[in-house]
Amino acid sequence: MTTESFTFTVNKTDGAARTGEIRMPRGVIRTPAFMPVGTAATVKAMYPDQVKALGADVVLGNTYHLMLRPGAERVAKLGGLHQFMNWPYPILTDSGGFQVMSLSALRKIDETGVTFQSHIDGSTHVLTPERSIEIQGLLGSDIQMQLDECVKLPCSDEVAEKAMRLSLRWAERCRVAFGEQPGKAMFGIVQGGAVERLRIESAKELTALDLKGYAIGGLAVGEPQDVMLRMIETVEPHMPKEKPRYLMGVGTPDDIVEAVRRGVDMFDCVMPTRAGRHGQVFTRHGRMNLRNARFAEDVSPLDPESKCTASNTYSRAYLHHLVRSNEILGMMLLTWNNLAYYQELMAGLRKAIAEGRLDDYIGEVKEGWVKGER
Numbered sequence: 001m002t003t004e005s006f007t008f009t010v011n012k013t014d015g016a017a018r019t020g021e022i023r024m025p026r027g028v029i030r031t032p033a034f035m036p037v038g039t040a041a042t043v044k045a046m047y048p049d050q051v052k053a054l055g056a057d058v059v060l061g062n063t064y065h066l067m068l069r070p071g072a073e074r075v076a077k078l079g080g081l082h083q084f085m086n087w088p089y090p091i092l093t094d095s096g097g098f099q100v101m102s103l104s105a106l107r108k109i110d111e112t113g114v115t116f117q118s119h120i121d122g123s124t125h126v127l128t129p130e131r132s133i134e135i136q137g138l139l140g141s142d143i144q145m146q147l148d149e150c151v152k153l154p155c156s157d158e159v160a161e162k163a164m165r166l167s168l169r170w171a172e173r174c175r176v177a178f179g180e181q182p183g184k185a186m187f188g189i190v191q192g193g194a195v196e197r198l199r200i201e202s203a204k205e206l207t208a209l210d211l212k213g214y215a216i217g218g219l220a221v222g223e224p225q226d227v228m229l230r231m232i233e234t235v236e237p238h239m240p241k242e243k244p245r246y247l248m249g250v251g252t253p254d255d256i257v258e259a260v261r262r263g264v265d266m267f268d269c270v271m272p273t274r275a276g277r278h279g280q281v282f283t284r285h286g287r288m289n290l291r292n293a294r295f296a297e298d299v300s301p302l303d304p305e306s307k308c309t310a311s312n313t314y315s316r317a318y319l320h321h322l323v324r325s326n327e328i329l330g331m332m333l334l335t336w337n338n339l340a341y342y343q344e345l346m347a348g349l350r351k352a353i354a355e356g357r358l359d360d361y362i363g364e365v366k367e368g369w370v371k372g373e374r
């Protein structure tokens with residue numbers, strides 16, 4: 001059933017954890033949701049149909065990459081990102097700001113926005129809150145992220161406060177620039193470093209803007225997991241229960257289950273796709289690196305219990321050979337396996353919350369990871 005509006009419904013809770021649905025014109029996002037990252041208008045080494053078949057309801061597009069190549073106006077001229085990449089379902093785009101800070105050269109951040117040089121051809125670009133929302137609109141994005149300033153951790157309270165306040169002013173400018181777009185959403189991003197009072201203030205100020213959803217930013221930037229989890233626990237009570245919470249850039253399976261337990265609904269991370277291209281696999285029995293010589297004559301599949309062909313058919317010996325030979329099929333099969341496992345985990349979390357047995361389920365998956373790692 002399609003709808004002209006954007007609605008979020010929490011169907012069941014288990015402690016702070018929730019399972020529900022975001023309903024949008026292009027489809028339904030079942031939460032907790034993992035969004036595969038489709039940086040340059042492709043989830044690397046995957047066909048869109050495959051990504052969908054694994055259970056992904058939404059993918060992430062990177063504004064920074066697409067604004068530089070092929071360009072937002074060009075994507076719009078070609079019918080928008082959904083048409084361009086043959087992904088007719090919901091797409092969430094980030095604002096571009098985070099990747100400017102981590103990928104571009106010669107960048108400057110001030111009240112107006114972020115000025116930077118393209119890492120591709122050195123051309124100069126200015127990303128303001130207004131231009132970021134305009135670009136995301138040109139791409140045809142269903143869920144658009146505000147432009148924000150994410151500080152690396154550890155940092156001083158002053159640095160965290162300055163960036164948090166700038167991000168709040170930019171949230172307001174993005175809200176104005178976004179206007180009213182039925183069926184689409186603009187999410188604010190909670191900042192504040194590792195400073196609890198700043199996190200709470202950021203959440204309260206953003207809640208007052210009455211946005212359609214809220215991300216928790218400024219985490220998974222090098223801090224220990226316990227600091228990340230403490231920040232989620234700090235800020236969650238100050239975020240509206242009836243709106244989606246999106247933890248940006250997270251994470252490993254363990255990060256995800258612990259954040260779901262604490263009330264997070266949406267995740268994105270390059271981990272399953274990037275690790276897959278480098279020979280690292282995620283399974284219910286833990287992680288393995290297929291480059292390791294111990295797999296050279298291991299005829300067993302990655303995971304016979306998995307429904308995914310990449311996981312239940314090919315021998316580890318063959319995958320080891322493909323990875324060592326840097327064969328394209330190796331990247332394809334391991335990416336496929338990893339995304340299959342991440343989506344299987346998300347489906348298990350949604351089911352466990354619906355059945356009120358989240359703690360048991362998390363206990364079971366963690367036991368599986370440890371047993372396999374021995």
Ligand SMILES: O=c1[nH]cnc2cc3nc(NCc4cccs4)[nH]c3cc12
Nearest residue numbers: 098148150217218219220221248249250
């Ligand atoms: O506050 C943020 N604002 C906007 N985008 C983000 C993306 C993020 N991605 C990570 N971690 C995953 C990483 C990917 C590459 C380097 S760290 N943390 C993140 C924080 C933010």
